[in-house]
Amino acid sequence: MASSxxxxxxxxxxxxxxxxxxxxxxxxxCPLCGTLLDLHGTGDGAPIDVDHLIPYSLGGQDHPDACRVTCRSCNRSRGNGTRTRRGAVQAVRAEPRTIIEW
Ligand SMILES: [Zn+2]
Incomplete structure (x- = not known):
């Protein structure tokens, strides 16, 4: 945790x-699963996370253009460096019909 x-x-x-x-x-x-997101912190919807379109471990950058909002469970299940290249490309176009590979 020292270098979080x-x-x-x-x-x-x-x-x-x-x-x-x-x-x-x-x-x-959520662009991945379609769950309603609690963007305003009202508790009405799923908790959100900000996710790198390209995992940080694969060269994703800490820049707003390189990130997106997803629900927490999608972000957690995705983890770091998993097979998400296709998802990353789709997310750039911000289309809701993202295909998820479970
Ligand atoms: Zn989700």
Whole structure:
């Protein structure tokens, strides 16, 4: 935990921007599973996470354009460095019909 990347100031800023953009764009569902997201922290919907389109371990960057909002369970189940190249490409286009490989 000593070198927690997600605790960095940069990541916190990125996370905030990504969530703000999602709200601005009217995103209300997880792009992966379609679950309603709790973007406003009201408890009405699934807890959210900000996810790298390309896993950090594969060269993904801490930049708002390289990240997206998903529900927490999708982000957790995806983990780091899993087989998500196709998902990453689709997410860039932000289309809700993302195909998930379970
Ligand atoms: Zn999800």
């Amino acid at each position: 990347r997600t605790g960095s100031a940069t990541w916190k800023r990125v996370r905030k921007v990504v969530i703000a953009r999602a709200i601005r764009d009217g995103l209300d569902k």
